[in-house]
Amino acid sequence: MGNEKMMKEREKFLQKAQSLIPELLYEEKTPRCYWMQRGETAKEQKLYCCLKQEELGKGDRILFDFGHNCPAYFQFGLKKTGSPQDAPAFLYFRFCETEREFLEESGEDSGWISRGWIQEEWLHIDELPCTAEMSRRYAFRYVLITVLDTSKKYKISFENVLRKEVSCVDGEAMISALPKCGDSMLHKIREVSIRTLANCMQTVFEDGPKRDRRLWLGDLMLQALVNYETFQKNDLVKRCLYLFAGLCNPEDGMIPACVFEKPVPLMDDSFLLDYSLFFIPVLVEYYRRTGDLETVEELSETAFRQVTIAMKFTENFLIREEGISLQGEKYFCFVDWKEGLDKQCSMQGILLYAVRYGVELCEILGQKEMAEKYGEMQKGLEAAAVKTFWDQKKKVFFSGRQHQISIASQVWMILAGLVQGKEAKELLLRVKDCPMIMVTPYMHHFYVMALLRAGEKEEALKHVKEYWGGMIRAGADTFWELYNPMNEKESPYGSYSVNSYCHAWSCTPVYLLKYLEE
Ligand code: RAM
Numbered sequence: 388m389g390n391e392k393m394m395k396e397r398e399k400f401l402q403k404a405q406s407l408i409p410e411l412l413y414e415e416k417t418p419r420c421y422w423m424q425r426g427e428t429a430k431e432q433k434l435y436c437c438l439k440q441e442e443l444g445k446g447d448r449i450l451f452d453f454g455h456n457c458p459a460y461f462q463f464g465l466k467k468t469g470s471p472q473d474a475p476a477f478l479y480f481r482f483c484e485t486e487r488e489f490l491e492e493s494g495e496d497s498g499w500i501s502r503g504w505i506q507e508e509w510l511h512i513d514e515l516p517c518t519a520e521m522s523r524r525y526a527f528r529y530v531l532i533t534v535l536d537t538s539k540k541y542k543i544s545f546e547n548v549l550r551k552e553v554s555c556v557d558g559e560a561m562i563s564a565l566p567k568c569g570d571s572m573l574h575k576i577r578e579v580s581i582r583t584l585a586n587c588m589q590t591v592f593e594d595g596p597k598r599d600r601r602l603w604l605g606d607l608m609l610q611a612l613v614n615y616e617t618f619q620k621n622d623l624v625k626r627c628l629y630l631f632a633g634l635c636n637p638e639d640g641m642i643p644a645c646v647f648e649k650p651v652p653l654m655d656d657s658f659l660l661d662y663s664l665f666f667i668p669v670l671v672e673y674y675r676r677t678g679d680l681e682t683v684e685e686l687s688e689t690a691f692r693q694v695t696i697a698m699k700f701t702e703n704f705l706i707r708e709e710g711i712s713l714q715g716e717k718y719f720c721f722v723d724w725k726e727g728l729d730k731q732c733s734m735q736g737i738l739l740y741a742v743r744y745g746v747e748l749c750e751i752l753g754q755k756e757m758a759e760k761y762g763e764m765q766k767g768l769e770a771a772a773v774k775t776f777w778d779q780k781k782k783v784f785f786s787g788r789q790h791q792i793s794i795a796s797q798v799w800m801i802l803a804g805l806v807q808g809k810e811a812k813e814l815l816l817r818v819k820d821c822p823m824i825m826v827t828p829y830m831h832h833f834y835v836m837a838l839l840r841a842g843e844k845e846e847a848l849k850h851v852k853e854y855w856g857g858m859i860r861a862g863a864d865t866f867w868e869l870y871n872p873m874n875e876k877e878s879p880y881g882s883y884s885v886n887s888y889c890h891a892w893s894c895t896p897v898y899l900l901k902y903l904e905e
Contacts, residue, residue, distance in 0.1 A: 393637060400633030400685075401652055407626035408590050409555040416453060417549050418530075424448040442468050442542035443534045451548055455864040456484045456528040456889050458586055458596035459550035466516040470540035475511040477535040482506035482527035484597055484888035486862065489531045498881025504598045505884065509535075515543065524553065526586065526596035526889055528864065556618045558585025572856050573900065579855075580897035583865045584613050587891035588620065591627055591648060595868060595887030601655075602627055603645040604662040605721060606892045608669050609832060613898045615676045624673050625682055631666060632689040640692045642666050644721075661720040661734060663693045664741035671744045674751055687752055694745055697738055698764070722795055723830035724869055724879040728823060729793065732776045732786030736799025739768045743804060772805055783817055793823030795830060801837040811841035826871045828855070828893030835899050848903040855896050866893035 425447055443449060453459075465476065483489050483506070497505055506525045527550075537543055562581050568574040587593045591602040592610040611624045634646045634654035644659040646652065667690045674683045722733045742765050749758035776784045776796070784796045797818050801811045815837060825831055831854050838847035857872050868890035871877040878886050 390637060393635075393640060397633045397635065397637065400629045402633075404626050404629035404633055404652065407622050407629070409620065409623055409626075411553050411555055411589065412557060414552045414557075415549050416459075416552055418451040419454040420452050421548075422450040422452070424450075442544050443537075444542045445534060445536050448531060448533045449545065450489075450532075451530045453528055453530075453550055455582065456526060456586065457550070457552045457582075458524055458526045458554065458589070459552045460520055460524055461527075461530060462518070462520045462547070462549050462551065463545050464516065464518045464547040465512060465543055465545060467537075467541045467543050469542055472515050472538075473540055474536070474538040475513050476515060476537050476543055478510045478512070479533040479535050480508040480510065480521070481531045482525035483529040483531065484526055484865070486529070488884050488888075489529065496882045497885045498878060500880045500885055506597065515541075518547070520551075524596075553589070554585050555588050555590070555623065556585050556620060558582050561585070561617060572852055572859070575859050576851065576855050576896045577900065579859060579864060579866055580613065580894045581617055583889055583894040584610060584617065584891060584897075586865060586889050587894070588614075588618065588623065591630065592623060592891060594645075594892070595890045597889065598885060598887045599645070601645050601647055602630065604631060604642065604665050604669070605644070605659070605829065606890075607631075608665045608672075609829065609895050609898075610891045611669055611672060613894050615672075616898050616901055621673070621677050621679075624669070625677075625679070628666075628670060628673065628682065628686055632686050635689060635692075639696060640689065641696050642689070642693060657719075659719055659721045660697055661722060661737045664697055664737060666690050666693050667741045667744045667748060671747050671751070680751070683748070683751055687748060690748060691745065691757075694738075694742060694761075694764075697741075722799075723825050723827050725793075725795070725824060725826045725830075726879075728795060729787035729789065729791040730795075732772075732784050732796035733793075733799040735768065735772050735776065736796070736803040736805070739765065739772065739803035739805070740799065742768060769803075769805055772800065772803070776800070781817075783814065791823060792818060792821055794818050794821055794825055794834060795823070798830075798833050798837040801840050802833060807840065808842060811837065812843055815841055815843070824871070824873075826877060827869050828858075828866055828890070828895070832892070832895045832899070835895075835903075839899075839902055844903055847899070851896050851899055851903065855893070858893075863888070865889035868893070 423441065481489055506527065508521060558581055562578050565577055586596050587610065592607050593600050594603045594606040607627050614620055614624060630646055630652060631642050634652055635642045636654065641658055642663040643654040644657045644662040645655045647655065670683060670686055670690050720730050720734045722728060722730045742761055746758055746761045746765060749761055776786065778785050783792050784800050785792050786796045797814050800806055806814055825834060835847045835850055838850065855866060858866055858870050865888060868887040869877060869879065876883050
């Protein structure tokens with residue numbers, strides 16, 4: 388497609404996306420309770436819960452607990468007691484999604500990603516009494532405030548503390564309307580799934596309201612599925628589809644892994660091969676739920692282009708016998724945050740998965756010839772997958788030059804339709820204790836889907852209860868970006884205080900349970 392034509396089309400798609408910005412709903416909530424710590428030695432003391440707020444002076448700390456994690460704006464009133472205010476009140480605020488962020492971490496360590504993600508503020512207040520609203524939106528359950536100083540002559544106390552919760556849907560109303568379920572853990576899992584998604588539904592489907600607060604295509608794929616089973620805010624899916632299409636790379640039309648909304652819609656310069664291909668399943672699933680043919684027709688060329696790009700890039704290595712690693716190539720792929728995971732085999736599976744959806748897309752559009760072409764492509768990729776990645780002796784798929792065996796590789800080959808039923812069941816059993824595990828709820832979602840394809844409903848249900856239930860047992864009121872039950876401090880960023888503790892890709896149990904409980 389000529390560059391000029393693509394630029395015009397981008398413009399048109401972006402306009403459509405911007406016409407679909409949803410209205411945000413705000414709700415004011417007061418804290419459930421608060422805790423205090425006294426004096427300069429506060430760090431060595433435990434916070435204690437109090438019914439009546441005491442006056443606060445230098446070194447004192449107060450913690451407000453709002454009951455659950457939520458994106459919100461924080462407001463408070465502050466008054467003074469004692470002599471006239473002879474110096475500014477100087478306060479330090481930390482907004483935390485979980486207890487671990489203030490109990491165990493100093494707040495200074497953000498690993499290799501920006502410290503800007505740590506939700507903290509220093510505030511000088513010149514005039515008391517006052518009311519204030521913090522200008523940033525935070526994601527938090529707890530607000531921990533340290534009084535850095537008042538003066539020897541006056542003290543302060545808080546009043547009218549509240550948070551203005553924000554989302555484009557009412558998650559708490561949906562949670563309270565949930566029918567009671569005999570299994571209390573399953574009930575809780577549903578509740579937490581819904582809250583996790585609702586918190587991430589803003590003017591786009593965000594990945595996490597604390598971090599990265601933006602639209603990622605892999606995350607969107609799962610969020611959209613859960614949305615159809617819950618809020619059915621299908622125009623938000625449509626907006627996100629148009630945003631991605633309108634922000635494709637003008638050089639070659641590839642869809643970026645994520646996009647920014649502000650100050651104006653912008654594409655990011657990171658590209659992930661798996662994510663760009665997921666545009667096709669998102670579009671097809673959107674059509675399955677809405678029947679909106681007009682959107683599918685408008686966006687199909689963008690969708691097919693992702694396969695063309697991937698095929699060009701991959702023909703060098705996927706069809707060849709010896710594999711090459713995807714790392715260091717122009718495009719990375721994601722798959723999971725597990726360190727050391729070789730992604731080549733999973734990528735082959737994902738390409739096949741997308742091509743299968745491509746066949747369905749052709750059928751929706753009534754494009755017979757194209758459907759045949761995609762059918763052929765599918766067969767070729769299937770044959771190459773078996774030839775390149777199947778270990779006849781061990782009866783598992785391996786990945787990369789080191790012939791690495793991982794759960795992810797088997798999962799993606801099953802989801803690509805290469806192995807089915809009993810064979811799939813045996814394949815998953817063979818790698819059950821494989822050390823190349825999965826660490827994100829995102830990859831665990833695909834594992835459950837693979838178990839379902841293998842007819843292993845009971846095992847799938849057990850896994851949901853164990854894995855997502857494990858987060859709940861560890862105190863989660865929203866599900867996390869990453870959870871490794873064997874290493875609770877695991878972080879892809881080198882510090883778990885910057886992990887996101889409300890991450891949309893972990894909200895899928897409420898969708899999965901629909902199939903698991905049938
Ligand atoms: C992180 C985000 C996001 C994910 C990407 C690959 O930055 O957590 O959710 O899609 O990585």
